Every structure is written in C-alpha cells, then in structure tokens.
Amino acid sequence: MTFRNADVLLDVLRYQLGLTGAKPGCLNGDCGACTVNIDGAAQKSCLMLAVEAIGKEILTIEGLNAPIQGVFVDQFAFQCGYCTSGFIMNAHSLIETKKNPSDEEITAWLESNICRCTGYMEIEKAVKSVIHLPKGP
Amino acid sequence: MNIIGKSVIRKEAFDKVTGRAKYTADELSGPSLHARIVTSPYGHARILSIDDSLAREITGVRAIIVGSHEFPLTGEEIRDRPPLAVDKVRYYGEPVALVVADRYEIAKKAAELIEVKYELLPVINSPTEALKEDAPILHPNLMSYEKIGTAYPVAHSNISNVTKIRKGNIENGWSQSEVSVEATYGFSPSSHSAMETRAATAEIKPDGYVHITTSSQAPFMVKRLMGIYFGIDIGKIIVETPLVGGAYGGKAPIQWEVLAYLASRAVGGKRVKIVYTREEDLTTAPCHVGLEALVKIGCTMEGVITAAEMVYWFDGGAYSDKAIDVSRAGGVDCIGPYNIDNVWCDSLCVYTNHPYGTPFRGFGHSEVLFAFERTMNMLAKKIGMDPLEFRKRNSILPGHTTPTQVVLNKNTVGYLPPCIDRLKDLLDWDQGEITEVDDRRIRVKGIACSWKTSTIDTDASSGVIITFNSDGSMNLMSGVVEIGTGTKTILAQILAERMKMDVEQIHVKMDVHTQTTPEHWKTVASRGVFMAGRAVLEAAEDVIRQIKDVAACVLRTSTEDLEVAFGRVFLKDEPEVGLMLKDVVYGYKFPNGNSIGGQIVGYGNYILRRMTYLDPETGAGQPGPEWTVAAHGVEVEYDKRDFTYKLVRAATVVDIGVVLNHKAALGQVMGAMSMGLAFAGRETFVFDELGRVMNPQLRTYRPIHYGENPRYLVDFVINPVENAPYGSRGVGEHGLLGMPAALANALSIAAGVELNELPLTPELIWRTKGAEL
Structure with a gap:
C-alpha cells in the first residue's frame, strides 16, 4: 500500500484499510477514541504517522478477542459506543502490561480516554472484573 | 414471561x-468528494470581501460556495439563519464558505487560502448586553422572517421569543409572604x-432523489425541513441514520445536512461528505x-411558599433554532417541583453573538432549576428550615396545579416526597451537611429537587412496523x-413481554431509513420509550389479531378463544390444541396444499394526546404529557485553603x-x-471581547x-403510570436536572458564600470570596 508521509496512522487504518473501529474524536490526542495497540502498547493513532508504524505490529479492535470485550457488554460499560474501541484497546493494554494494578495505576491509564455517555463507574467495574479474573498459566 | x-x-x-458498529463517517462504500468549511474568526463582523482566487487554482478543488441571498433562510421556529453567512457573521465559527474537493486534505488547504476581509462590529456577549438601549440589533428583519412555529419575537429588539407564565395573583402571593429571597444568576453557553462529531453525506441522483446520511436525532425532521427549505418533493428526500455516537440534544438541529446538500448541488449532485x-x-x-436569571421566592415563617417571580433571559446565541423552544420549556417549568399558588415568569430568548443554542439534555430545566433551587436553599436558610424538609413541605402532588395551570393526577406527576426520603438515606442526611476531614478539608452535601415534562410538538407521532420471519421470530422497525x-x-423487551416471546426472537433494525422506517418525530425529550413503546404495543395487538384470524380458521374456533404466547397460538382452555407461530405467520398451508394468510405485517402508531399551545398572555395550556420528579444530592470534599474540591458522591432518586x-x-x-x-463544575465556552471562543x-x-467522577448512588421510586408502556416514565434526562443546583448548594455551604454562577471553578469561588487579581 502507499500513503503520504503526512498521513496519520488513524486515517490510513480507516480510509485505506477500511478498519473503522478506531474513531476520530479530536485528532489532537485529547479523547482517546482512536486508541490502538502498537507492539503491545496503547497508542493514540491520531498522534502517530503511518510511516512510524512500518515494521511494527498493529492491533486494532477488529483483531482483538479478549475478555475485556465481554465484560464491557455485561457491565453496560458503553452507551453510544463511539469511545468504546479506544477504551477497550487502552484497557486491554493495561491488563496485558500490569499485573494487579492499583486504583491509581488504573486511573493513570484510563484517564486518557473520554466517555461522554456513562458516568465511568460501569467502565471501572468492567476493567476491574477482568483484572481480577484468574490469569492463565 | x-x-x-x-x-x-x-x-x-x-x-x-x-x-x-458503523457511524455516519464510517460509511466508506463508494467514492465521495469532501467538504471543508471556512468559518468566521469573529463573533460579529461585516463581510467586506471574499477572495477565493488562490483556492480555485488548486488541483482537485471542485467547487467553492459562499453565502448568497439565493439560499433559503433556515430555522425551526423562526427562519433567521442563512446556511452560509451573508453580509455579516454573527458568531465565531459560523460557516462563511464551503470548499468541495477530491480529498479532504485538498479541501482543507484550499479553505485556508480563501481570504475573507471583515469589518469588526460591536459584539453582544450576554443577554444583558443584548437588551441595552444602544445594543446593535442583530436581526433587523426579525419581524419579517418566516415563522414555522409559535414564536413571539419583539420588534426592534434582540428578543426572539417571550413566554409569559401567569398563575394565581402574584400581588396576593407577596402580601401573604413573610420572608423572601431575591438573587441573580448566570452562565455562558457550553457544548454537548x-x-x-457531526457528520453527513449528501448525493443528488440524476432522477432528483436526494440521499442524505447523517449523524442526527431527527432524520425525519431533516427530510421535512430539506423539503421546505429547498422546495424538494418530500418523497424524493431519503435520509438514513446509522448508529449515532452520542447526541444529548445536540444532533436534533439541522445544520450539517444543509451544508452537505449545498456542496453536492454545487458539484452536479456527486456524493459529498462533511465531517466536522x-x-x-x-x-x-x-x-x-x-442563561441569566432573576429569581424571587417568598414564603411564610412556617415554610409555605406563597409567591415565585422570575425572569429568565436565555442566551440563544446568533440564531434562534430551537433555543426558542428551550426558553419556552424553561417557562413551562419555571419553578421547581413545588405547589405554588402564585407564579409570575417571563422567559425570554435573546439573540447574542454566541454560537446558537439548541436542545441540550434537560431542555431548559437544569438551567432554570439551577437558579430556582439555589434560591430555595437561601430561603430555607433564612427561615431556619432543613432544605429537604422545606422542599418536601412544598412538593407538588396529584391534585395540584402547574405553572401552566395543568391540574395533575397520579399519572401525570410522580411522587416527590418518597424520592426525598430515599435521598436522605442514600446521603446519610441525618449525619449533617458538613463533616470535617482534617484542618484543611471538609465534606459537604448539597441537594436539589427537579421535575420535567417534555414540551415537544403537539402533533409529534411515532410509528412501528413488525414483520415476521418464517421461523416465527419477529423484526421490529x-x-x-x-x-x-x-x-x-x-422496545424489543416491550414486544417480547407482550408476545410472551424470548427477546432473542426479536430482531431490531438499528439504523433508520426514512423510506422504509416509520416515522418517529425526533429521538429527543425522553419520549422514545413512551411513544414508540405505545406504538409497539399497538403493533403487537395488530399482529396478534391477524394470527388469531388465521388460526381460528384452521382450528375451527372463534378468535376470542385463542391466545398467542410462547411461539404458539392455542386454545385458552385447551392449550395443547394449537399451532406453532412459524406455521401461521407466513400463511398456513393445509395438507392438500391449500393456503391462507401470508406474511403477517403489523403496524402501530402513537400521537401525543391533548397537547395544546400555550396562551400567549398567561402560558395556560397542556405543554407535555407527564412530569417526572427527582431528588438529587452531591457531596464534595472541599479544600478551604485553595478552594479546590473533589466530587465524592452524587445521588439521584x-x-x-x-x-x-x-x-x-x-x-x-x-x-x-x-x-x-x-x-456545573467545569464546562463553559470562554469568550473574549470579540466573541471568539478561546x-x-x-x-x-x-x-x-475517568477517575474524576464521584461515586454514583441511584435509586428509583416505583409508581406505575397507567397510559405508559408497562407503566414507565421518561428517564433519559432527569439525572442531569438537579446536578448544577446541588453542586452549587454544596459549594456555597462549603465556601460560605453564595455561588450563583457556573461553572463552579475554584477561581469562581476565589473571586466570589472577594479576591482580586
């Protein structure tokens, strides 16, 4: 595929690869709706050029199959769903990176995303329920 | 079931x-051109010239559109807004020109090269300024604009609408009153x-059909208004709305669709996408x-409110859109949920040089309640009464009369006293309003009560269609x-309950397509479940009747003896005699091949009942179907040293x-x-002297x-409503209504000063306490 040097990763994912799960919300790194995982780390794809992602492993919500998705459903951790992809990718990255994170660590990760519909308590319940799931060997 | x-x-x-999940901007099927807006950099200015010569030279630019008297004026109550500014800009961000190009980047670059010369005009930054004698008149042609609704503008002024509420005799109210409090309030516009972000695509097909896809709460209103604005046959306008990524009232107005349409029209009807x-x-x-507000409430020493007199000046911004309706709703419920015999209110919608107002979750109620419920607290303090007891004593109840003189019954209003009682439990109210944490910090509770009806169009209606699949499952549209x-x-739950069917057997069409989906006026005002739910129940009766007609013929019985439930139609008194729905809903085939029936298709609709316009002199009338009531509380941890605070708990019943x-x-x-x-606490537009949003x-x-939220405590009081689907009241907006007042009441106690402006920032507290820069 070809893209311009100036293209941000978000636009290439959405408009060239058709992966519209990552959402534009501000194109300024303020809202987190475009969060994807790059080599296992959460990354706002509006703040990264597509050329910077060459050779890296990009995981978007479309490729995710993790318990966090199910608990978001069970806990009603979304309403309109627009911020959900980004929130899930960020939370997934937290769960994969930190063992038993403290409340402060959870907040430090999740405060980079905005949800305008819920009061965040549902998201907190969902994320904590996965953190406290028995981990595999 | x-x-x-x-x-x-x-x-x-x-x-x-x-x-x-697909939202409007995710629709990538087929090529489209892209539009970019050139917006006003000032709050109020004359457009001297627009030079697009450099922009036109860029390869890939297909059209540049500027404002013109040829374009229709738009608006829902008063048609006062050109889709692209003509001669003058009246708010920061107002669309001035539109560029259509092959790619978004090209449109953006060209938009930046369009040079617009302005001459600055005096800016109106508040309703107070708008009503000054020497204020510029923002709409000199106000009285000659076409009116669609029932607006009452004032000639030669910046007032786009006046709602008068006159209940009882306010002079008598004041003569009975022994104690009163009067105060003023204010806050600037803010955002949903x-x-x-808002987005739309538009395409005009060679046969004249206009296809619009939009992120909207009102696709049917888009269809209707586009027909009115541009003289298009309404049947030739097809509007689709997929999932919407949050709305809160902000996607009920029609704006971005008009721009997308103008853009498409300028390029021969090609598909054009606009994403804000x-x-x-x-x-x-x-x-x-x-809003700016003046509230005066009077009561007896025993705490019986005898008079309430208010003026509300809504900052409707540069164009009237639905701000007129919001200000009317603020007049309809100009007091809190109280039984007050003498009420006098003028609720005005005022033009300013701010972005223009439109519905916001709560529709005028949280705004006037902020002012009213603050005053209630001051009055309770003055007579030395517990603020919740004061409210409970004055609660509006069945048998009482609203400010627009509607006599309430147990269906048309909820019960506030049990909400207040439950709130006290949730907040440990008996332990006092203030708890000391340490020498710097205190925890303080504030409360407020709220009510709301839905003042939507008197002829708003909702329709539902149900079809069956051959396995007996149902499709709900x-x-x-x-x-x-x-x-x-x-809605699927309501249908499942009525059909006594597993909810998994009900398939819901999520997106709206105005050609195939029956109309629901607008998805606003906490009316979705009530209106569409009633339509669902009517549609269910329709399909049940049709199923019974076929089954009665097959089973050789009368329809009265049949029941539909659990995927079957059967004899009530001999349940083992019956048919599977799957054998009926696509027509019943007899063993010899004879068939009767056909696919069963049912429909239902609901239109609001006995709504009336308000009397222009007294406000008397039936503005909405029912009032939901609620009690709210907020607990903050306040730092006495630097006036910062944390939200600890927030409760709503x-x-x-x-x-x-x-x-x-x-x-x-x-x-x-x-x-x-x-x-209440943080969000506001910050305007400079040129009306720019900073x-x-x-x-x-x-x-x-995340992490800045309090712990939420929510509970419900249950009092089924007779005419609502399974007895439910609207609840989409009501959690919001008391929050601004409850937070302001808590912080006013904490800071020891009356905080009557929003947002409630540490800086506001600091200023109110008398600090100066």
Whole structure:
C-alpha cells in the first residue's frame, strides 16, 4: 500500500484499510477514541504517522478477542459506543502490561480516554472484573 | 414471561465491542468528494470581501460556495439563519464558505487560502448586553422572517421569543409572604461534546432523489425541513441514520445536512461528505444555551411558599433554532417541583453573538432549576428550615396545579416526597451537611429537587412496523435513532413481554431509513420509550389479531378463544390444541396444499394526546404529557485553603414509574448526572471581547475524565403510570436536572458564600470570596 508521509496512522487504518473501529474524536490526542495497540502498547493513532508504524505490529479492535470485550457488554460499560474501541484497546493494554494494578495505576491509564455517555463507574467495574479474573498459566 | 425490568443486553452490544458498529463517517462504500468549511474568526463582523482566487487554482478543488441571498433562510421556529453567512457573521465559527474537493486534505488547504476581509462590529456577549438601549440589533428583519412555529419575537429588539407564565395573583402571593429571597444568576453557553462529531453525506441522483446520511436525532425532521427549505418533493428526500455516537440534544438541529446538500448541488449532485472537526463541532454546530436569571421566592415563617417571580433571559446565541423552544420549556417549568399558588415568569430568548443554542439534555430545566433551587436553599436558610424538609413541605402532588395551570393526577406527576426520603438515606442526611476531614478539608452535601415534562410538538407521532420471519421470530422497525440510550433494545423487551416471546426472537433494525422506517418525530425529550413503546404495543395487538384470524380458521374456533404466547397460538382452555407461530405467520398451508394468510405485517402508531399551545398572555395550556420528579444530592470534599474540591458522591432518586431495563436505566441516570456535573463544575465556552471562543478543543474545554467522577448512588421510586408502556416514565434526562443546583448548594455551604454562577471553578469561588487579581 502507499500513503503520504503526512498521513496519520488513524486515517490510513480507516480510509485505506477500511478498519473503522478506531474513531476520530479530536485528532489532537485529547479523547482517546482512536486508541490502538502498537507492539503491545496503547497508542493514540491520531498522534502517530503511518510511516512510524512500518515494521511494527498493529492491533486494532477488529483483531482483538479478549475478555475485556465481554465484560464491557455485561457491565453496560458503553452507551453510544463511539469511545468504546479506544477504551477497550487502552484497557486491554493495561491488563496485558500490569499485573494487579492499583486504583491509581488504573486511573493513570484510563484517564486518557473520554466517555461522554456513562458516568465511568460501569467502565471501572468492567476493567476491574477482568483484572481480577484468574490469569492463565 | 417477565422480561420487563431485566438488564437485557443491548441488541447492538457486540458490534460496539468489536469495532463493527458503523457511524455516519464510517460509511466508506463508494467514492465521495469532501467538504471543508471556512468559518468566521469573529463573533460579529461585516463581510467586506471574499477572495477565493488562490483556492480555485488548486488541483482537485471542485467547487467553492459562499453565502448568497439565493439560499433559503433556515430555522425551526423562526427562519433567521442563512446556511452560509451573508453580509455579516454573527458568531465565531459560523460557516462563511464551503470548499468541495477530491480529498479532504485538498479541501482543507484550499479553505485556508480563501481570504475573507471583515469589518469588526460591536459584539453582544450576554443577554444583558443584548437588551441595552444602544445594543446593535442583530436581526433587523426579525419581524419579517418566516415563522414555522409559535414564536413571539419583539420588534426592534434582540428578543426572539417571550413566554409569559401567569398563575394565581402574584400581588396576593407577596402580601401573604413573610420572608423572601431575591438573587441573580448566570452562565455562558457550553457544548454537548458528543464523542462522534457531526457528520453527513449528501448525493443528488440524476432522477432528483436526494440521499442524505447523517449523524442526527431527527432524520425525519431533516427530510421535512430539506423539503421546505429547498422546495424538494418530500418523497424524493431519503435520509438514513446509522448508529449515532452520542447526541444529548445536540444532533436534533439541522445544520450539517444543509451544508452537505449545498456542496453536492454545487458539484452536479456527486456524493459529498462533511465531517466536522472537533473545533467545528464545538463552535460551528449549535450548542447548549446560556442563561441569566432573576429569581424571587417568598414564603411564610412556617415554610409555605406563597409567591415565585422570575425572569429568565436565555442566551440563544446568533440564531434562534430551537433555543426558542428551550426558553419556552424553561417557562413551562419555571419553578421547581413545588405547589405554588402564585407564579409570575417571563422567559425570554435573546439573540447574542454566541454560537446558537439548541436542545441540550434537560431542555431548559437544569438551567432554570439551577437558579430556582439555589434560591430555595437561601430561603430555607433564612427561615431556619432543613432544605429537604422545606422542599418536601412544598412538593407538588396529584391534585395540584402547574405553572401552566395543568391540574395533575397520579399519572401525570410522580411522587416527590418518597424520592426525598430515599435521598436522605442514600446521603446519610441525618449525619449533617458538613463533616470535617482534617484542618484543611471538609465534606459537604448539597441537594436539589427537579421535575420535567417534555414540551415537544403537539402533533409529534411515532410509528412501528413488525414483520415476521418464517421461523416465527419477529423484526421490529421503529424510527427511534439509537443514540446510545438503548431505546430499541427496550422496545424489543416491550414486544417480547407482550408476545410472551424470548427477546432473542426479536430482531431490531438499528439504523433508520426514512423510506422504509416509520416515522418517529425526533429521538429527543425522553419520549422514545413512551411513544414508540405505545406504538409497539399497538403493533403487537395488530399482529396478534391477524394470527388469531388465521388460526381460528384452521382450528375451527372463534378468535376470542385463542391466545398467542410462547411461539404458539392455542386454545385458552385447551392449550395443547394449537399451532406453532412459524406455521401461521407466513400463511398456513393445509395438507392438500391449500393456503391462507401470508406474511403477517403489523403496524402501530402513537400521537401525543391533548397537547395544546400555550396562551400567549398567561402560558395556560397542556405543554407535555407527564412530569417526572427527582431528588438529587452531591457531596464534595472541599479544600478551604485553595478552594479546590473533589466530587465524592452524587445521588439521584427518580420516580421512574416502572423500571424497564435496570442496568440501562441506571446507566441513563448516572450518565446524565455526569453530564450535569460537568456542565456545573467545569464546562463553559470562554469568550473574549470579540466573541471568539478561546477554548475550542477538548483539552481546554475539558469534560470529566475517568477517575474524576464521584461515586454514583441511584435509586428509583416505583409508581406505575397507567397510559405508559408497562407503566414507565421518561428517564433519559432527569439525572442531569438537579446536578448544577446541588453542586452549587454544596459549594456555597462549603465556601460560605453564595455561588450563583457556573461553572463552579475554584477561581469562581476565589473571586466570589472577594479576591482580586
């Protein structure tokens, strides 16, 4: 595929690869709706050029199959769903990176995303329920 | 069957956690051109010239459109707004020109090269300024504009509408009053800030059909208004709305669709897409109104309120849009949920040089309640009465009369006293309003009560179609837009309950297509479940009747002896004699091949009952179907040294009638509370002297983030409503209504000063306490 040097990763994912799960919300790194995982780390794809992602492993919500998705459903951790992809990718990255994170660590990760519909308590319940799931060997 | 009340998972849930859910801007099928707006950099200025010569030279630019008297004026009550500014700009962010290009980057570059010369004009930055004698008149042609609704503008003024409420005799009220409090209040406009910015595509086909896809709460209103504005046959306008990424009232107005249409028309009808940037979504799109208020309440020493006199000046911004309706709603429920014999209120909608106002969750109620419920607290303090007891004593109840002189009954108003009692439990009210944490910090509780009816169009209606699949499962089609409220899942629950069927057997069409989906007026005003729910029940009766007709013929019985439930139609007194629905709903085939019936298709509709316009002199009239009531509280931890505070707990108790989906209802109330606390505590547009919005980004206009939220305590009082689907009341907005007042009441106690402005920032507290820069 070809893209311009100036293209941000978000636009290439959405408009060239058709992966519209990552959402534009501000194109300024303020809202987190475009969060994807790059080599296992959460990354706002509006703040990264597509050329910077060459050779890296990009995981978007479309490729995710993790318990966090199910608990978001069970806990009603979304309403309109627009911020959900980004929130899930960020939370997934937290769960994969930190063992038993403290409340402060959870907040430090999740405060980079905005949800305008819920009061965040549902998201907190969902994320904590996965953190406290028995981990595999 | 008992599906009502269950926390049924929303039907589109799995799409939303896998990235498969599609919103307007995600629609990538087929090529499209892209539009970019050139917006006004000033609050008020004359357009001297527009030079687009450099922009036109860029390869890939297909059209540049500037404002023209040829374009129709738009508006829902008063048609006062050109879709692209003509001669003058009246607010920062107002569309001035539109560039259409092959790619978005090209359109953006060309837009930046368009040179617009302005001459600055005096800026009106508040209703007070707008009503000064020497204020510029923003709409000199106000009286000659076409009116669609029932607006009452004032000639030679900046007043776009006046709502007068006159109940009882205010002079008598004051003569009976022994103690009174009068105070003024104010706040600037703010934003809905849905995470999905507004977006639309438009295409005009060679046969004249106009196809619009839009992120909207009102696709049917888009269809109707585009027909009116541009003289298009209404049947030739097809509007589609997929899932909407948050709305809160902000996607009920029609703006971006008009721009997309103009863009498409300029390029021979080719498909054009417009997606607002966050900055445009904050400033160009219609916003949440501002308000200035004067409230005076009087009572006896025993705490019986005898008089309430208010003037509300709504900051409707540069164009009237739906701000007129918001100001009317603020007049209709100009007091809190109290029984007051003598009420006098003028509610005015005022033009300013701010982004223009439109519905915002709560529709004028949280705004006037902020002013009213603050005054209630001051009055309670003055007579030395507990503020919740004061409210309980004056609660409006069945048998009482509203400010618009509606006599209430147990169906048309909820019960406030049990809400107050439950709130006291949740907040440990008996332990006092103030708790000391350490020498710097105190925890303080503030409370407020609220009510709301839905003042929507008197002829608003909702339709539902049900079809069957050959396995006996059902398809549900409603014009309600799924904006995040889960309404369509709840409609499926209502249908499942009535059909005594598994909710998994009900398939819901999520997107709206105005050619194939029956109309639901607008997905606003907490009316989705009530209106569409009634339509669902009527449609269910329709299909049940049709099923029985076929089954009666096959089973050689009368329809009265039949019942439909559990996927069967059977004899009531001999349940083993019956037919599977799957053998009936696509026509019944006899063993010899003879068939009767056919696919069963049912429909239902509902139109609001006995709504009336308000009397222009007294406000008397039936403005809405019923009033939901609620009691709210907020607990803050306040730092006496630097005036910062943390939200600790927030509580709301609503008389919900009946809970239809428990977790969904909790989510609606908590989400609304969050939005109310954000509006109250932090969110506002900051304007400079030129009317420019200084904070048009989500890092400077900063919503509540994870971890900044309080712990939410939500409970429901249950009093089923007779004419509502399974007895439920509207609940989408009500969590928000008391939050601004409750937070302000808590912080006023904490800071020891009366805080009568929003947002309630540490800086405001510091200033109110007398500090100077």
